[in-house]
Amino acid sequence: MESREKMFKIGSDREFNHFALEVFQNQYSQNDVYREFVDARRINVKSVGRVEEIPFLPIEFFKTRDVVCGKVPPQAIFRSSGTTGMVRSRHLVKDLSLYRHSFIKGFQRHYGNPENVQFLALTPTPEQAPDSSLVYMIQQLMDLSSSPENGFFLANHSGLHARLRQQRARDKTVILIGLTYALLDFAASYPGDYNPVIVIETGGMKGKRREITREELHSTLCPAFGVELIHSEYGMTELLSQAWSQGDGRFSTPPWMKIMIRDTNDPLSYLGPGETGGINIIDLANQDSCSFIATEDLGRLHLDGQFEVLGRFDASDARGCSLMI
Numbered sequence: 355m356e357s358r359e360k361m362f363k364i365g366s367d368r369e370f371n372h373f374a375l376e377v378f379q380n381q382y383s384q385n386d387v388y389r390e391f392v393d394a395r396r397i398n399v400k401s402v403g404r405v406e407e408i409p410f411l412p413i414e415f416f417k418t419r420d421v422v423c424g425k426v427p428p429q430a431i432f433r434s435s436g437t438t439g440m441v442r443s444r445h446l447v448k449d450l451s452l453y454r455h456s457f458i459k460g461f462q463r464h465y466g467n468p469e470n471v472q473f474l475a476l477t478p479t480p481e482q483a484p485d486s487s488l489v490y491m492i493q494q495l496m497d498l499s500s501s502p503e504n505g506f507f508l509a510n511h512s513g514l515h516a517r518l519r520q521q522r523a524r525d526k527t528v529i530l531i532g533l534t535y536a537l538l539d540f541a542a543s544y545p546g547d548y549n550p551v552i553v554i555e556t557g558g559m560k561g562k563r564r565e566i567t568r569e570e571l572h573s574t575l576c577p578a579f580g581v582e583l584i585h586s587e588y589g590m591t592e593l594l595s596q597a598w599s600q601g602d603g604r605f606s607t608p609p610w611m612k613i614m615i616r617d618t619n620d621p622l623s624y625l626g627p628g629e630t631g632g633i634n635i636i637d638l639a640n641q642d643s644c645s646f647i648a649t650e651d652l653g654r655l656h657l658d659g660q661f662e663v664l665g666r667f668d669a670s671d672a673r674g675c676s677l678m679i
Contacts, residue, residue, distance in 0.1 A: 652664045
């Protein structure tokens, strides 16, 4: 297989499709779970010549099987959040450097060098959630930042309030990234004008509160933090890349990640811009797992390539980072 470094330098749809087809063939040969799934679909692997023909593995498989290529022991095992008794997804990550490279380059595309950022987090600490991919990402970004003002504040809202109020160096961007439920909690207790802080929410309520739309969430958080826009992060345990939104709930992906919207009535067909369907994700950073995931989320694409997340299928289990609280 071509150098993994080249994957992060993809510059066109043609290059993306080339890598995707190469990764598909490799994962079919090395990933037992994915091969069983593809064979059960009675697909002639050698005839797959377009991205649209690649089978997408339902994300539920990560709850019952080890979706991994080969037999090399993983460097880390990330688990999805869950309530008591819920079956949690497991993602066996054989090469943490791939994950770090992916989220660092993805972050840089939207917010610049992490060294110039002060990170404040409304999430558990790495000690409280050692198997959380989100918390791992935030801690790694904090390490790159090396700001003495970085910190986790899920259990210390007064400390976060003080940190947001203090004088800052002019060359530092301040980012507050948090679980949606925690951001609402903090906003209710300590509303204020914290501009120019960048507030990033990481998902829905997932069982902690009544589900609300992203528009309703942002209309609550904007005045509470004194900002014009709320940013968002879209990622999940089963992936190694994230999509980011810098406002209005419209996400963009890095060049090695692609969103496709499947027809809910015909999962083998894909919808065009403006139509609502199930979100399929190609994450080429998922080299050692499965890069082709059919999620339980509903969404729609826009003509400019951005996408929205509109909700979840009714029968889906509650899952996601907000349950870590």
